[in-house]
Amino acid sequence: MAITSANQLELLQTAEAVAREKMIDPGLVIEAMEESLARAAKSRYGAEMDIRVSIDRKTGRATFSRVRTVVEDEELENYQSELTVAQAKQYLDNPSIGDTIVDEVPPVELGRIAAQSAKQVILQKVREAERERQYEEFKDRAGTIINGQVKREEYGNIIVDIGRGEAVLRRNEKIGRESYRPNDRIRVYIKDVRREPRGPQIFLSRTAPEFMAELFKMEVPEIYDGIIEIKAVARDPGSRAKIAVISYDSSIDPVGACVGMRGSRVQAVVNELQGEKIDIIPWNEDQPTFLVNALQPAEVSKVVLDEEAERIEVVVPDDQLSLAIGRRGQNVRLASQLTGLDIDIMTEAQESERRQKEFAERTTLFMEALDLDEFFAQLLVSEGFSNLEEVAYVELDELLVIDGVDEDTANELQARARDFIEAVNKQALDKARELGVEDSLVEFDGLTPQMILALAEDGVKTLEDFATCADWELAGGWTTVDGQRVKDDGVLEKFDMGLEEAQNLVMTARVQLGWVDPSELEADVEDEAPETSEEEEA
Incomplete structure (x- = not known):
């Protein structure tokens, strides 16, 4: 196959046809042809030569050129594609480094192998151009x-x-x-x-949950117009789903708008999702209220929210437990995904049993630690005291409101509580020192003796050890494994330490050790602070 005048126009026609079929720029196809012909020419003239091919966009004529670049004498490596300044003077009047000399060379005959190779190059380039075109077209969709x-x-x-x-x-x-x-x-x-x-x-x-949200946007004009917003979606694909919606127009019921006349709107989505049952729930900024809605159709008696741990405790009537949990835990799992909280469900009987157990444990603690009779210990628990620290360091007036407690009795209670706490703390520190805890950790502000002992039992015995800990290693946390949230127990979690407190303690330790520059921390805080607009300042 020779590139002659007989098939010069055929090159352009082929390029146009391929570009039209693949919906890409014809220029890209011609560039691919130029590269393929250049490769074929190199196999004829020598791989070390810099052979370039240019196809005229109007006539289809292919011009084969040999290109040589002017380089420094000591940099001359390839005699076929490079030449020195002295050698270049034969071709140029005043050559300089980087100049190129272009000589036209005769067109090549493409043998069977060379033609096949050229075809592969063209196909590869066309595929790349096609993929790039496809990416550019769909990246914003x-x-x-x-x-x-x-x-x-x-x-x-x-x-x-x-x-x-x-x-x-x-x-x-x-x-x-x-x-x-x-x-x-x-x-x-x-x-x-x-x-x-x-x-x-x-x-x-x-x-994807977003698929359901987009389907509702197509079926419900109020969502498309922004009057109703989808705040959260949770799905068990093909089985059941929950979607939380809110209306920014008080005259429009978000749930009713999504359901439609006789359920027509929601039914259109259900049909597309192979009969997936959909619970449409009104969104509420108050998380406990929102959770009560999310657990429908089950009734909820009481909700206790722990915002720091992102956990919520739900109490339901005994006959509502199975309904709240759902088949294979489906209802509570979807409610958890919808709210972003871990949900513990218990019956009223279970909660009552737990409260009685806690009451008995606190009563026993006060009886043994403060040397009180059962009645007086129960009185303290009934007034809301749950630990010795509250008794020892509470304002005296809060003890005086208890029936039968005068100032002398209150002072005696606090003295006994403080003595007991000091004894327990001393015992914890002595045991921690036996385990090898150094003074640098004992004297670190923010850790109680019981915390220090817990750290020592976990192998953290110096301030350096403590400074290398991650916040979740101290306060605990949650990790998502195969789509399921898994609990990570923290060394100090039992002392009600939160992630933010743990992070602050670890960072303080690093500053004290000189690992972190305090000025860098201040700069980071300033960078994270929200910018104030000129209007707000005004």
């Missing part, structure tokens, strides 16, 4: 719904034709046991669009 046509199935994954490209619906993104045949129409959510060297670039989903 991530997070939207698209209709496509099933092309084929590969290892359980569905390849979907989405018009100007292909996308993949992985088997774990399908609802339940959905099955599709070629040419079936399918509605999917574009979950991600990213550059990949090989394989699909557009990743679809039908199980």
Whole structure:
């Protein structure tokens, strides 16, 4: 195959045809042809030569050129593509470093192997251009719904034709046991669009919570217009889902608007999701109230929220326990996903039993530590005292309000509580020192003797050891493993230490050791502080 006048125009026609078929710029196809011809020419003239090919965009004429670059004498390595300033004087009047000398060389005959190689280069370049075009077209459409046509199935994954490209619906993104045949129409959510060297670039989903939110946006005009907002979605794909909505117009009921006349709007979403049951819940800024709504249809007697631990305790009537938990824990799991809280559910009987147990434990503690009779100890617990520190350091007036307690009795109670606490603290410190705790940790402000003992039993015996701890190692936390939240126990968690307090203590230790510059911390705080607008300042 020779590049002659007979097939020069054919090059342009081929480029136009390929570009039209793949919906890419014809110039990219011609550039691919130029590169493929240049490679073929190098195999003819020598790989060390810098051979370049230029195809005229109007006539299709291919010009083969040899390019040589002027370099320093000591940098001359490739005699075929480089030459010195002295050598360049044969071609240029006043050559300088970096100048190029271009000589036209005769066109080459493409043998069978060279022609095949050229074809592969062109196909590769065309594929790259096609993938780039597809990425640029769909990168801004991530997070939207698209209709496509099933092309084929590969290892359980569905390849979907989405018009100007292909996308993949992985088997774990399908609802339940959905099955599709070629040419079936399918509605999917574009979950991600990213550059990949090989394989699909557009990743679809039908199980994503956002898919349900987008379906409601399509069915409910008030959501599309921004009058109603979807605040949270939790799904067990193909089975059940909960969606929380809020209305910014007091005259519009968000739940009723999403349900529609005779359930028409929500039913359209249910049909698309293979019969997935959907609970539409009114959003509330008050988390306990929102949780009560999220646990519907179960009734809730009482809610206790621990904001720092992001946990919530729910008490339900005995006959409502199974309904609140749901089949295989589905109802409480979805409510937990919707609120972002860990939920503990117990019956009224279980709560009563737990409260009686706590009452008995505190009564026993006061009886043994303060040398009190059972009645007096129960009186203290009934007044809300839960530990010895509260008795020892509370304002005296809070003890005097208890029936039968005068000033002398109150002083005696506090003295006994303080003596007991000091004895316990001394015992804890002595045991910690036996385990090898150094004074640097004992004298560190913010740790009680019991905390120091707990640290020592965990192998933390110096201030340096403490400074290397992570906040979650001290206060505990939660880790998501395979989609499930797993509890990480903290060394000081039993002392009600929160993550923020643990972080502050560790950072203080690092500052004291000179590991961290305090001025850097102040700068970080200033950077994180929200900027005040000129209007606010005014």
